[in-house]
Amino acid sequence: MKSNARELTISILKYNPHNSNSRPTMIEYKLKERPGMSLFLALTTIREKLDHDLAFDFVCRAGICGSCGMLVNGKPQLACKTQTKDYKNGKITLMPMPAFEIIKDLSVDTGKWMNGMSKRVGSWIHTSESTDIGKVERRIDPEVAYDTFELDRCIECGICVASCATKIMRPEFVGAVGLNRVVRFSIDPYDERTDADFYEVIGDDDGIFGCMSLMGCEDHCPKEIPLQQKIAYMRRKMVNQRST
């Protein structure tokens, strides 16, 4: 088994914006492939054995936490879910996701961006009711709860933002993640906001009317959230708001 293991060539963009001497440079690393190797294992091995200074982010390494989005041969995806065996010639190029502030090498500040987005769209339940937590909970239609959950599955990995052409043209574009969040709260029975309220937040070209339906977001979403359908649904509602 070991003697047959092929050699992987992984090229990584290295750049440290905090160091004025640093220039973006592609560095090539060669390592032996192991059975069932993911980019999590490959990058960890590179950092342990070949380059202690290489920066990247992993937390759960199971596709749940959304930390490790990066461009793999040009496509934004979660590195932990990327298997090296799927690259036939054993050559893989890794770059940081665009659209986010770069920290170093493959590490980008999605956390800061997502917090900004969350605050901008009011990513929490808006309600005037106070809940007595000793009492039986409010009833929610099981299908509505499921639909809300479906959209709540977003892990804020930033891949939809990195896949989005609008985002490149309009730096303030709220992204599919932000629009999805608005739809999620708009169908959540606990949230009292109306379409008019949401229009205030996303009723412009940096919001729902900026999307050009190029579908990069949905194509790459690792949680397979039906983003285009949900954006279209929200756009229809917002168009109605505009005409009223």
Next chain:
Amino acid sequence: MKIHYCDALVIGGGLAGLRSAVAANDKGLNVTVISMVPVKRSHSAAAQGGMQASLGNSKMSQGDNEDLHFTDTVKGSDWGCDQEVARMFVNTAPKAIRELASWGVPWTRIKEGARTAIINAEKTTIVEDPDVNGLIHSRDFGGTKKWRTCYSADATGHSMLFGVANEALKREIEIQDRKEAISLIHKDDQCYGAVVRDLITGELSAYVAKGTMIATGGYGRIYRTTTNAVICEGIGHALALETGKVALGNMEAVQFHPTPIVPSGILLTEGCRGDGGVLRDKDGHRFMPDYEPEKKELASRDVVARRMMEHIKKGKGVGDGKESYVWLDISILGREHIERNLRDVQDIAKTFNGIDPADEGKAGWMPVHPAQHYSMGGIRTDRTGQTRRKGLFSAGEAACWDLHGFNRLGGNSVSEAVVSGMIIGSYFADHCKTNDINISTNYVQEAIRMQDLELDRILTLEGPEDIFEIKARMQDIMDNKVGVFRNGIELKEAVTELEELYLKTNEITIKAKNKIHNDELTEAYRVPKMLKIALCVAKGARDRTESRGAHYREDYEKRDDENWLSRTLAYWRSESDTLPELEYEPLDITTMELPPGFRGYGKRGNILEHPDSAIRQKEVDSIRSKMVREGKDRIEIQEAIMPYELQREYKALNYRVGDRT
């Protein structure tokens, strides 16, 4: 040197930390949360299957209440837990879940009418009453009398974490991520905050507060094979331990989950078995009923993990030697159920193993083997979450206020995280409101300078050892000698070898000399801390000559209540020490609501009983029968048997539908 002042400092931004921050904010305090990662990426998100709370809504959970949840939790802990803490917890859990619902956590809801479920590998029809339509649903989990685990499909932790994090954003709580606490600031037995390293710039600064909360999760990464995220390294525990005054409790109590997928060790939720999935051996035989006729696949985790290993040792595993595993079969649940309720499981199996578990028959079986999963042990606190250092609190998996004893039940982890955030968060806030910061700026600056000097010292070390290799060897020792089955000889070796490794952390050379973006330097200050934790686990396990919960000794197979009904306390008295000092804190049977007995699963006749158990049982029985005769209700009876303190809002009654209390 920067000093950041606040009323309340929370280290760790998972469920326990964020909920504590909300509690402190609700009391008008200025709170700062620091986290190594963006908080929504915390390991709480990885909890899949659900949260236990005795709502008693669904058909299979009718009749559930705090008493049953309490009994299951104490039995699960193998009588190692603090029963008053268990009472505090079970009474608050229903309130926690209802609060989370109002914060937008999309719990799976009950639909009235008939549905098909798989129970004991057979199709069964369950009919839900119209009066529970739309209420929060629950599924079955191991070691529970009722179906009590509430869930949102199999991304429960994710939904809960986002719900609580969003509430923190709404309250404009200051959250700073990519920040790591590397030591605590303390003076005259009081804690005043932490020295913090910025993981982007490398800058050291001080965060000074009236109270400090450690909510940094578990220490699973001292093992190689673990379901834990890479950040679960026990650094928070080490910070508390290094004060010299704060003990770590029951560190040898380490949970091994039965069903992580092979070989990556990524978790497949207990919900797989709760929803009706079964374990099969190399012949396709469902073997758990042979060992556990009553609970089968749904005995507690420690028992199921041991039974799997026992079966593998008999040569019934798939594959040979150490790589041998068994199958988890959920294909019998049907594609529709899997794609709705177990989608992350399906995604994991597809991505990492190329298996679609919804495929019928053997094609859908997933290879599983027990791996480290949860840390029952942690920073020892009192029932308010405070340690022996005034102002230093701990909550969640990081802490040992002692809800779980020697084994945690599935579904009680995220539940504890939120509940302890509510209860301890509130006590913590009270402390911060009534105490002041009494240290000088000079003292704080000196604390920063000491840490800076320590990093300089590490950079000047010159020796033959490599810090990454030391870490890998530690993880191998823990896997091989401090695992599911333990014995005195291997544990003794483990302690000796870990101590040697600890000494070798001073015989390394760091190749690059820069203080930031130097992963080798980061490992060089973290790994000695991890080794301290590993030593607490291994020495605690070596000296505990009994089997209790997840701590199983091949050479001492019985639970020994007479000698070992006690909590291990590990101290690191001085920085020059190379081993922890162990003390024991006895558990008092004479005040227990549920005196020690048989758990209802696991081997029978495996207990060395304490004489007080029978005496106390008699006492409890007589109080109960007398009060029943007098027409007292279950809450009055409980209060008479084992009174406990809890904030009034959490001690209040939990109402259930149709008042089926």
